Amino acid sequence: MKFLHCSDLHIGRKLHGYSMIDDQRDILEKMCAIAREKGVDAVLIAGDVYDTAMPNEDAVNLLDWFLTELSTFCKVYMIAGNHDSVERLSFAKEILSRQNVFVTGRYSGKAERFDLEDPFGPLSIFILPYTKTSTVRRWCRDNGADADAIDGPDAAFALTMANTGADPGARNILVAHEFVTGKDIELSRSDSEMTMLPSVGGADCISSKLLEPFDYVALGHIHRPQRAGRDTVLYCGSPLKYSESEIDDEKHAVIVEVRGKGDVSVETVPLVPKRRMVRLTGTIEEILSRKDAYGDEYVLAELTEPADKATDRLAEVYRVLGVKRLYDRGRADTTGLEASVAEIRAIPPQELFARFFEERTGEPLSEYQKKVLDDVVESLGRGQQ
Numbered sequence: 001m002k003f004l005h006c007s008d009l010h011i012g013r014k015l016h017g018y019s020m021i022d023d024q025r026d027i028l029e030k031m032c033a034i035a036r037e038k039g040v041d042a043v044l045i046a047g048d049v050y051d052t053a054m055p056n057e058d059a060v061n062l063l064d065w066f067l068t069e070l071s072t073f074c075k076v077y078m079i080a081g082n083h084d085s086v087e088r089l090s091f092a093k094e095i096l097s098r099q100n101v102f103v104t105g106r107y108s109g110k111a112e113r114f115d116l117e118d119p120f121g122p123l124s125i126f127i128l129p130y131t132k133t134s135t136v137r138r139w140c141r142d143n144g145a146d147a148d149a150i151d152g153p154d155a156a157f158a159l160t161m162a163n164t165g166a167d168p169g170a171r172n173i174l175v176a177h178e179f180v181t182g183k184d185i186e187l188s189r190s191d192s193e194m195t196m197l198p199s200v201g202g203a204d205c206i207s208s209k210l211l212e213p214f215d216y217v218a219l220g221h222i223h224r225p226q227r228a229g230r231d232t233v234l235y236c237g238s239p240l241k242y243s244e245s246e247i248d249d250e251k252h253a254v255i256v257e258v259r260g261k262g263d264v265s266v267e268t269v270p271l272v273p274k275r276r277m278v279r280l281t282g283t284i285e286e287i288l289s290r291k292d293a294y295g296d297e298y299v300l301a302e303l304t305e306p307a308d309k310a311t312d313r314l315a316e317v318y319r320v321l322g323v324k325r326l327y328d329r330g331r332a333d334t335t336g337l338e339a340s341v342a343e344i345r346a347i348p349p350q351e352l353f354a355r356f357f358e359e360r361t362g363e364p365l366s367e368y369q370k371k372v373l374d375d376v377v378e379s380l381g382r383g384q385q
Contacts, residue, residue, distance in 0.1 A: 001118045004035045005254040007046035007177070007220025008238035010083065012059030014051075015242065015298065018319050021058045026274040027239045028066045034253045034269050036073055041116075043070050044256075046220030046236070047081025047130055047177030049089060071099045077114065080105040080129040081177040081220055102127065107135050109143060110163035111174065120260050123171040126164060126214075130177040130221075132204065136160065157206045161213070168213040171261050177220040180228040182208035187235075188224045208233060216256055216264050224249055225268075232264045241277045244300050244321050275319070281326070284310055291317040302326050325358070349377050 009028070013020050035043055050059055070076050078101070080089045090105035097103075104112045104127045111126035136156035140147035150156050157178075166172050179187065208229035211217050217233040223246060225237035236254040241247065252268040259265075277298040280287045284307035287299075299318035303310060304326050314320045347355075350373050354365050365373065 001042075001116065001120075001123055001258050002038060002040045003173070003216075003218075003256045003258070004031065004038065004040045004043045005046065005218040005234065005236045005256055006031060006043065006239060007218070007236055008048040008081070008223055009045070009063075010048055010051040010238065010240075010242060011062050012051045012055045013242060016319075016321050018298070019058075020240065021062060023240060023274050025062055025065075027271060028062065030271060031239065031253055032066070032069050034255075035070065038255050038267075038269075040074050040255065041118075042075040042077060042125070044125075044173070044175045044218040045076065045078040046175050046218045047079045048083045048220055049078060049081065050084050052083060053085035053088070055088070067096070067101050071101050075100040076102065077125055077127050077175055078103045079127050079175055079177055079220075082130045084130075086129070104129050107131050107139060109139050110160055110165075111176075113164065113166075120258075121171070123173070123258060124166065125173045125175065126166060127175045128160065128164075128177075131156065131160065153204060153206050154210065157210050161210060166213045169261070171258060172214045173216045173218065173258065174211065174214040175218045179205045179221060180208050180211070180217075180219065180233065181205040182229050187222055187228070188226055215258055215262060218256070225252065225254070231266065234266065239271050240273055241298075244277070247277050247279055247300060277321070283307070284313060287314065288317060294318065300324070350374060 009024070011021075011024055013024070049063060055063075067076060067078075078089075080086050084105065086105035090103055093103050093105075102112075102114060107129055111128035114125045114127070116123045116125065133150060133153050133156045136159060137147040137150045139145075140150060140159075145159075150159065166174075181187075211229075211233055215232060217228075219228060219233065219235045222235040223238040223242060224235070226235050227233060228235060234254060237249070237251060239251055239253070241249060241251065251271045251273070253271055255267040255269060257265045257267075275297050276294075277300070278294055279300045279302060280290060280294065281302040281304065283305050284303060287301055287303075295317055297318060298321055299314065300321045301310070301314055301318075301323045303323060306325075306327065307313070310323050311320055314323065350370070353373060354370070357369075358364050
C-alpha cells in the first residue's frame with residue numbers, strides 16, 4: 001500500500017506581509033500531481049493544515065479544493081495540529097468520511113483507527129490530533145480515570161496508546177503531530193515554527209520508544225524534513241519555506257510504500273515552488289540590477305554598503321523578507337551569538353530597539369518614531385514604579 005505523507009501546510013500564511021495563497025495553491029497542485037503519478041492509496045496530512053485557528057476565506061476555499069481533488073482518486077487521513085481549530089477543521093466530518101476524507105480534530109482518549117486490506121493482508125491507520133499532557137489529564141477527569149497518574153508526556157501518550165490497542169504484530173501506521181525525543185535524536189527546527197522546540201524530556205516531548213508498534217509514523221510539527229530515531233519515523237517537513245532560516249532547505253513530497261510487516265520503503269520527490277526564496281548580496285544597485293533573474297521572488301537582501309530607503313526601493317522589485325547590513329560591524333551586534341546577556345542588558349532599550357529595527361529594515365528610526373519609542377519606554381517605566 002502506498003501513501004503520500006505531508007504536513008504543516010499552513011494554508012493562509014503570510015510571509016512578511018505577503019500572502020502566500022498563490023504559492024500554496026501551486027504547491028498543492030503539484031502534490032496532487034505527484035500523488036496521482038505515484039498511484040498512492042491515501043494521503044496522510046499530519047497537522048497544521050491552516051496557519052491560524054481562524055483561517056480566512058481564501059484559505060478555507062483552498063483546502064476545500066485540495067481535499068476535493070484528492071478524494072477523486074485516493075483516501076485522505078487528516079489530523080489537527082497546534083495551529084488548527086479543532087471545531088473548524090472537523091466541520092462536516094461525517095459527511096467528509098463518506099467521500100473518503102477522514103478527519104480527527106478533538107482528542108478522544110485514543111487514536112482513531114481505520115482498517116484497510118491489500119495483498120499483504122490487514123493494515124491499520126491510526127490518526128491522532130495534536131495532544132498535550134494537559135489535554136489527556138482533562139480527558140481522564142471527564143471520564144473517571146486517574147488524572148494524577150498522568151505525570152508527563154510519556155504517561156499521557158502511553159495511556160492513549162493503551163486505549164488505542166494497536167497490535168504490535170500487525171501492520172500499523174500512525175499519523176501524529178508531536179515532538180519526538182530519544183537517544184541520538186536531535187531535532188532541527190526553523191524559525192517558522194511558532195512553538196519553541198523543547199529540550200529532551202520537555203513538557204511536549206514523547207519518547208520514540210513508544211512508537212515501536214508502528215511500521216511507519218507520519219509526523220508533523222517540524223518544518224525541516226528529518227528522521228526521529230529510525231528511518232520510518234519521519235517529519236516530512238513543510239512543503240514550502242516559511243522563514244529565512246529555511247532559505248537553504250530542500251522541500252519534497254514523501255512517498256511511503258508499506259508491504260509486509262516491517263517492510264517499508266520511503267521515496268522523496270522534490271517540490272519546486274512557484275517563487276524561490278533567495279539571498280542576494282551586494283550594493284543596493286547591484287541587487288536591483290538582478291531583477292530580471294529574481295523579480296517577484298522572496299528575497300533576503302544583504303547590503304554591503306549603506307543605502308537610503310533600501311527596503312522601499314527593493315520592495316518595488318522583490319518580495320522583501322528582510323534587509324541585513326554586512327557593513328559597519330564595529331559596534332556590538334545584539335543580534336549575533338557573540339552578544340552576551342550582560343551586554344544586551346547594559347544597552348538602553350531605545351538603542352536596542354533602534355538597532356533591531358535597522359537590522360530588520362535596513363533603515364534607521366525616524367525622529368517621529370524615536371519620539372514615540374521614548375514615550376512608550378517612559379510610560380512603561382512609570383508603570384513599574
